Amino acid sequence: MKAAIITIGDEILIGQIVDTNSAWIAQKLTLAGFEVEEMQSIGDDAQQIKVTIDEVFSRVDVILMTGGLGPTKDDITKKTLCDYFATTLVFDDTVLENIQNVISSFTTLNELTRNQAYVPKDCTVIQNRVGTAPVTWFDYIGKVLVSMPGVPHEMRYVMDNEIIPRLQAKYDPDAYLKRVFIVKGYTESALAMYIADFEDNLPEGFGLAYLPSPGLMKLRLFVRGEHRLPELDEQVRKLQNILGDAILAEKDITAEKLLGERLFERGLSLGTAESCTGGNIAHTITSIPGSSRYFKGSVISYANEEKVNILRVSQDSLDRFGAVSEAVAVEMARGAQDVLHVDCSIATTGIAGPDGGTEEKPVGTVWICTTCKDRCVAKKYQLGRFREANIVRATNIGMLQLLEMLE
Template identity: 50%
Template sequence: MFAEIITIGDELLIGQVIDTNSAWMGRELNKVGIEVIRVVSVRDRSEEIIDAVDSAMKRADVVLMTGGLGPTKDDITKQTLCNYFHTELVFDEAVFENVKRVLSRGVPMNALNQSQALVPKDCLVINNRVGSASISWFERNNKVLVSMPGVPQEMTTVMSEEIIPRLCKKFRTDAIVHKTYTVKNHPESVLAQELESWEVSLPQAIKLAYLPKLGLIRLRLTGRGEHGQEERIKLLMDQEGARLKAILGDDVIDENDVPLEKAVGDLLRKRKATLSTAESCTGGSIAARLTCVPGSSDYFKGSIVAYANEVKVNVLQVSPQTLEEQGAVSRQTVIEMVKGAMNTLKTDCAIATSGIAGPGGGTDEKPVGTVWIAAAYKGEIRTMKQESNRGREMNVERAGNNALLLLLELLK
């Protein structure tokens, strides 16, 4: 069963607002066996909306639209859908009562707000419990089109509480199962070559996708079958996953598709160990990732962002001699930084980074992209040198991934 998503709004196309709705809908629909085959963004132009709707209705069983339902003149979705489905806007008393309820929070009622109670005549109207714009559910030739607000909180609420349950009741959805393995130490092309014979022998019901990240690759297996075949597909997936792990061994570091920071946190909690970071070129971004995980206060104590050499010396006890003789970007410096973080913040383990993120600051000996990384746990310290230059942002992200991966290996 297939769905198409249409997002409406000039703000999406000029980059003023990022479309997070489509990603959320894609994930949630996939969980119930509905595959999104296309996402289209269009301007607030009636003819462009109609063209997108007409095209989507030819391909998909379900068309989900977001945006253009507000009270202002640029919100034209309702009238456009009336034109497409040959109907008209009518006043709906139940919707008006909902608008009044929502506006009772302090927004004055005026003619524009009152217009929110005008809804397409020939459709199922669903009230929006967290906003004033109602939802329109159209059906034609056993296909469904749903028009929802573009405000993410409103969309996610109505999708979870109303739309997805109704779709599951109306349609017999497919069985779709995903399993994602995170792999280290393999460039994408090398990994593909190593897995070629396994990949070509996969059952027809299972497909493989490569999802590269900086320093890591996620391998996603997707199994598909008819409704009610979930257990058979899961068994096939487990069998192929076992074959994959037999090929790659310890290079498979995770099979739960969790971020590195959560995988590290889970192990820290299991070991009852505490963590600190000492960051130079990564500027606290590793600490930020770690603390984004709910419950990270169980194991994460703090971070020292030692961007300047005097902070490395005065706070982390890095030797001035080390900095003078080997430089801030060196193996010995990050070893002393990781020790200093553990001593200063009294933790069981630590991560340290120091490098040249760019775009300037590089030398022939230490070009831009050079980053030294250290991780320590239970008296053992491991280091690595990162040398590729992918631009400042990617250099920093890659260093964070490598630092967390280094600690993950120590904890395991």
């Protein structure tokens, strides 16, 4: 069952924002059994929207569209879809009621927002429980077009709770069976070479996807069709035999979620002491709802004074070894345990870049120390040249290093 994603908005075409919705939608559609054939981003232009729908409908069954549903004049998607499907806008009281529920908590209704309750007459209106722009679903010559708001959290809520279940009910596509493995200790190419035989001998229709993210490697083994489950299980066993301990977990889960689960199961508390990651480990861990059950806090010691004053790192270690050193990483991690009164800690100190590198300690040099009660592991990593990527990699590596200690 073929699908396409169309994103509408001038702000995308001038590069003002990066379209992250399409990738998110593509992932959900793929897992739900649909094949995404193409993604397009086009402007807030009625003619262009209509031509694009025509072209794309000639190739796919399902079009998921985001954007152009805001209350201001440049947002023309709703009106254009009315034209395209030869219908008119009508005022819908149930939509108004939903809008009032949504906004009551933080603002009052004005005229522009009230206009969001006008919807195309001939379509299925799906209430947007988390925003003011209603979702519209058009059935058309056996195909479907859904128009959703482009605000990411609104789109995600609607996709998960309304669109994906309805699409699956309507089309019942072949199930997309998959198993995801979090693998440690391999780069993408090293892993590809190590499991080349396994990959070459996969049965017809099976696929293996490498999902590298900074500092973390996932493998997804997949096939379409419920009846192939026994074969999938057999291939999983093969892969388990080949990779053994390198498999850190067999589920599609982020490092922060996995770490949170392990800590909570064992009744352990966590704190961080961050220099080069600048709070990103704390931020990543606290992005998980309920993280307060195990996460207690952090000291972001960006400046050396804070390392000494709050974490009680010794001035002597700083002078002798420098801030980016094993000794300082260990003292930071131990300091975090003491100061935050936690069982486990993750400490980072390094040079994120682009400046601050030296011959001896180039940009990307990072020391990470993890502790769990008495135990303590400190390791040096040589990451890349890019600040943003270095911060994310050090964050993932730090969490994985602690996860390994908890095995």
